[in-house]
Amino acid sequence: MLIEELTRTLEQFIRESPQNYVGEETALEPTDAGNRLFDAPLVKVGDAHDPMWTEMKHPKAVGPLFRTPEEWLPGAVSVVSYFAPFSDFVVEGNKKDPTAVGNGWLYARVEGQAFLNDVNHFLERWLQDRGYRAFSPYSSPDFQSVFEAGTNPDIADKRLSFTSNWSERHVAYVCGLGTFSLSKGLITERGVSGRFGSVITDASLPVTQRPYTGLYDYCSMCGACVRRCPAAAITLEHGKSHHRCSRYCSLMRMKYAPRFGCGKCQVGVPCERGIPRTDTTPKRQ
Numbered sequence: 001m002l003i004e005e006l007t008r009t010l011e012q013f014i015r016e017s018p019q020n021y022v023g024e025e026t027a028l029e030p031t032d033a034g035n036r037l038f039d040a041p042l043v044k045v046g047d048a049h050d051p052m053w054t055e056m057k058h059p060k061a062v063g064p065l066f067r068t069p070e071e072w073l074p075g076a077v078s079v080v081s082y083f084a085p086f087s088d089f090v091v092e093g094n095k096k097d098p099t100a101v102g103n104g105w106l107y108a109r110v111e112g113q114a115f116l117n118d119v120n121h122f123l124e125r126w127l128q129d130r131g132y133r134a135f136s137p138y139s140s141p142d143f144q145s146v147f148e149a150g151t152n153p154d155i156a157d158k159r160l161s162f163t164s165n166w167s168e169r170h171v172a173y174v175c176g177l178g179t180f181s182l183s184k185g186l187i188t189e190r191g192v193s194g195r196f197g198s199v200i201t202d203a204s205l206p207v208t209q210r211p212y213t214g215l216y217d218y219c220s221m222c223g224a225c226v227r228r229c230p231a232a233a234i235t236l237e238h239g240k241s242h243h244r245c246s247r248y249c250s251l252m253r254m255k256y257a258p259r260f261g262c263g264k265c266q267v268g269v270p271c272e273r274g275i276p277r278t279d280t281t282p283k284r285q
């Protein structure tokens with residue numbers, strides 16, 4: 001079947017691409033060279049006409065900037081969403097020093113994200129070669145995001161902040177990959193440490209039945225990420241403050257330029273590599 005072939009091909013592409021490994025010329029330390037950034041991906045499929053896409057336009061979801069699959073690709077039928085888990089090199093390296101970002105995490109956030117753009121384009125080409133239309137919003141020139149209100153000169157509405165016209169985490173939620181967490185990551189069956197990508201297509205693929213109904217079903221609300229955050233940006237009462245987090249990440253940008261990152265809330269926590277136990281803790285609504 002097409003989706004099984006696509007998944008196998010994607011796994012092979014990620015495993016064999018040189019961009020998925022730290023290069024000698026870019027390594028911050030010689031021993032980093034050759035280490036892998038991403039493990040094998042998880043792949044799920046959403047229905048391009050799922051009513052939940054329109055719900056993403058709500059200000060409490062992604063916001064009015066969000067475009068549905070049909071708005072990106074008229075005639076869209078399916079959305080392929082994947083989670084690329086960070087390797088042990090990336091995750092373990094970010095646990096060692098609570099005051100410093102691990103080298104692996106820095107590579108994964110910058111070179112790794114550039115690689116995932118290539119992965120998205122690879123998926124587009126793979127589907128197009130089989131006669132389908134395919135489009136990756138995040139990796140297109142039309143992708144738009146607003147970091148803090150007023151920071152995007154192309155978007156006139158100064159009330160918008162921390163929003164975008166395509167959010168990979170929200171897309172992953174709709175496609176059945178996982179649920180949100182207190183730290184505002186997305187917890188998948190392989191945990192929260194990793195990155196997401198997606199492609200919209202007119203290929204008819206078997207839709208994944210979401211194994212959850214609540215936004216936070218997979219988060220145990222254990223509070224470990226609250227204690228890990230160096231910026232005090234997460235609380236059990238209010239979740240994550242994007243403003244506090246982004247202020248801290250701006251400092252990390254200055255410290256590690258041209259790379260950046262933090263991710264302390266995604267390592268050394270029960271949801272790092274899987275779904276934590278949630279049967280004894282109350283759900284957040």
Ligand code: SF4
Nearest residue numbers: 181219222223225271
């Ligand atoms: S560390 Fe605990 S509270 Fe924080 S996101 Fe993970 S499961 Fe949820």
Ligand code: SF4
Nearest residue numbers: 229245262263264265
């Ligand atoms: S990325 Fe860093 S600053 Fe932001 S919430 Fe996570 S631990 Fe806190």
